[in-house]
Amino acid sequence: MPPASPSVDALRREIDEIDAAIHDLIMRRARVVERIAQSKAGAKVFIRPGREAGILRRLVARHQGSVPVAAIVRIWREMIAAMTLIQGPFAVAVYAPDDDRRLWDIARDHYGTVTPLAPANTAQAVLRALAEGSATVGVVPVPEEEETDPWWRFLISDDTKTPKIIGRLPFCSRPGQKEGGDALILGAVPLEATGQDHTLLGVELAQDMSRGRLKDMMEAVSLPVGWFRIFHLPGGGGSVHLIEVEDFVDGDDARLGALAEKLGDALVRVLPVGAYALPITLEARKA
Known part of the structure; x- marks a missing residue:
């Protein structure tokens, strides 16, 4: 095979330089997150689903070029999840009875590869994990009609410690994406308006x-x-x-x-x- 032309070598060196610059910015972002964590030392709540939604909406709106926007969303979801762990312990309880992995896959896609996920056989078990502190947020199915023991009725409470519904998944879906069932995110997080x-x-x-x-x-x-x-x-x-x-x-x-x-x-x-x-x-x- 003939050696690569100098122009291709030069372009590859430029890619290497860009990779290093991207890595530098990721490390810089992590240092800023560390400063935020220090400023909120002792806080039990350090996630903001509304802000995360705003970040992804801005990226999707400004994206151009040949890289699929779905890949951009996935990269940022991985980064957001990894940097959430910088701020403190973070784990997700997921409704995943028996071999039903639909919500598990949705949760993994949203919370990335490094976030600890734990399966729960019932939605009520997800609520228990939140109450006991073994999970920071929970992922449960969107309620269906005529459920005999609906999990959501336990949210109708004046107790300020009661978790709330703070998100819906998948947040970014693609035309033709395989149906996996929609999910809701539960957590003890203040509700935040995003405009939509x-x-x-x-x-x-x-x-x-x-x-x-x-x-x-x-x-x-x-x-x-x-x-x-x-x-x-x-x-x-x-x-x-x-x-x-x-x-x-x-x-x-x-x-x-x-x-x-x-x-x-x-x-x-x-x-x-x-x-x-x-x-x-x-x-x-x-x-």
Whole structure:
């Protein structure tokens, strides 16, 4: 085989220089993360899913050239996950019963190769791992209709230690990507608006109420409703509802007060039990 032309050798040397520069910037980024960790010493919460979503959205929006944008997202997810570990212990409990690896693969894709993942046979076991401190966040399936013992009902609580829904996975999907089931991320993290969000409201009622009537009340106070999940409490003791609202709603939102007025004595409590940045679908031309 004839020797490579000098021009190709020169280009390869340029690639080596670029690789070194990229590596230098990664190490510099890690040093900045270390300084952030020092400034938050003792803090139990050091993840910001909303900020992570903003980083990925900006990268996708500015990306150009022949490198698939899906590869860019994967590189940054690996880097974000690795640098999260710099700030303190971080582990993920994943709903993965028996040989069902759908959510496991989604979680691994999001949290990278170095983050510790632990399987859990039930969504309730994920909640226990969060309560016991063996996991920082949990990954559970999006609730289905008519579940006999829904995990989400335990989120409808006034206890400030109760975890919240803080993300939806996969965050970046590609056209034609193999279906694996959507997932939600749980964690004891303050909810953060990103400008493109959905909120999960927990509504507990002292009596049963039709889905249509409750939806009408919510939309009358400008709470745009997505999907509903309902669990009837045993013994005819009322019902709890998990309702997706197509907007960001925090605990001080005036619309919650307006809804409470409409529900009157039927209402036991209404509170945000989670919010997540809307996932993005990568364009086919970039994927």
